[in-house]
Amino acid sequence: MFLPESNNAKMTVLLAGVGGCGCNTSSLLGAEIQSDDLTIININTDAAALDHCSSGDNILIGKNLTNGFGAGSAPEVGLAAAEENEKQLRELLIGNDILILTTGLGGGTGTGATPHIAKIARDLAIPCIVVATLPFQSEGKMRMNYATQGLELLRERAHALITLPNDNLVEVLGETVGIFDAFKFSNTALKNTISSLIDMLTTTGFINVDLNDFGKIMNQKGDAILGIGHSDNPEGIEDAVEQALKNPLYKNIDISKAQGAIIQVNCKEEITLAEYNKITGLVNNMLDEHALMICGISKKQHLDCYVEVLVIGTGLTVSESTPATQITSDDIARTSDNVKEIKPQIKHEYLNIPAFIRNKGA
Ligand SMILES: Nc1nc2c(ncn2[C@@H]2O[C@H](COP(=O)(O)OP(=O)(O)OP(=O)(O)O)[C@@H](O)[C@H]2O)c(=O)[nH]1
Ligand SMILES: [Mg+2]
Structure with a gap:
């Protein structure tokens, strides 16, 4: 049950990117939004990828297990990594009114660790919203199976689950779109979605959608x-x-x-x-x-x-x-139009390369 604890008109939001894709998004957001009500953290098993996050606080999980080399596409390693750092993660979550987790499902860290962090939030009665991408079918059945398993756990544990299937992105953009452009588009869509969400939660409007209102809707x-x-x-x-x-x-x-x-x-x-x-x-x-x-x-x-x-x-x-239905040029x-041009906020070109391709040594 989504039960807000705070009596404040404004909410404190913790945004955590988990795994390569998640940290890409949290990093992009950190470069764009500065707010006293928002804390941004990047959580990964991959020390090198964390080093390239241009904003937010970095949390390396599962150091004893993976030596900082990533979860190798194994969700069970991502889960064990989150368990290894459970105490630290719990302490980070405490005191926040709402947690937003963003991740790319299908790999090891995001798929394994995100449901565990959502569980910690649930234990602490902190409302948790997850924004996740689903892998391209072309990435193979195994990644999609992992993603589906991750989704099932997130459905049980998160208060709200917003998914963005990567395949739909390409259909929207057309078959000829370059792979980097497709990822840029998807990262911008992800960033805009989360940025609007944070704005809605932390800005006091004339008619205000507060955490109680939010909770009623999210409990569906x-x-x-x-x-x-x-x-x-x-x-x-x-x-x-x-x-x-x-x-x-x-x-x-x-x-x-x-x-x-x-x-x-x-x-x-x-x-x-x-x-x-x-x-x-x-x-x-x-x-x-x-x-x-x-x-x-x-x-x-x-x-x-x-x-x-x-x-x-x-x-x-x-x-x-479900296969996508036909969509029009409109x-x-x-x-x-919805996805505004990406501003060059990230210092490192490296971050423009999708995480799971980078990890293959591209
Ligand atoms: N839209 C988008 N999707 C991405 C991006 N990077 C990765 N993905 C998707 O997210 C899935 C997981 O990839 P990563 O985030 O690199 O994986 P991870 O969680 O770091 O897991 P490990 O590297 O195995 O520890 C991939 O299968 C892709 O479908 C990105 O920059 N944008
Ligand atoms: Mg990774």
Whole structure:
């Protein structure tokens, strides 16, 4: 049960990247967001990969077990590594209102250690949200099997599980996309998703989505998905809602089946009541009449568009093996719009190379 402990209006968030992919994401986020309410840590069994994280605090797990050379694609080694450092991990978690774990499922460290860290959070009654990528089918059956096993454990232990299948990314981008571009795109999508989540949790808006609200929605059983839409002008509000509700990365999922939804509206300048009602009304019309819906709005001067609409749908079933349905060129354009250009924030080119390729010595 997701039961917030804190009485503070603001929440302290601990973001932990686990394994190569996870640390890539946490590192990217650390370079972008500075907030007193946010702590970022990079957790890995791979000492060399940790050395290249440009932000956040590094935690090397399983040093006695792996000598700092990684978990060698074995989730049981990732789990044992987390167990080796359990005391330290527990101490890091204590005192935070919410934990966000980000990882790439399919390898050793992320797949093995992330469910264990989620378990520690559950023992400590700290609400835990996991944002995870699923491997490409082309990475082989074994990686997908590991990922599926990791997902099962995370479904039991995390309060909310947001998955981003890597295969959907390539379909969205087209078959000819370069592998590095596909990963950059996916890392940006991951980063934007988590960054919006953190913003929503740590910024006090006019109508505030607080941890209690968040908890009610997150307690819906099943998977969660998150969609973001933008508009540069008042006329584009409907399109922004549509973008958020029809995120092509989740094309197998019908958001109208969500049992709970959080809608967060961010605006650069004050929007009208009619515009706010239009946004919430459009989402409401899409959902089942029994779905629980919570809305919030914040004014954000740094926003680079007129309005940003964020929708988290919960109580859904994400089928990782369902083949993708056809998507249109409109969907592709929308997704490219959603994912803003990656700014050159990372000092090391090294981090632009996907972790699991780097680990193969590329
Ligand atoms: N989107 C995205 N996915 C990645 C990236 N790096 C790895 N992945 C995915 O994440 C899965 C796990 O890879 P890693 O994160 O390198 O594995 P790990 O958790 O460090 O595990 P070990 O290296 O075996 O200890 C891979 O099978 C890929 O599908 C990345 O930069 N972006
Ligand atoms: Mg690794």
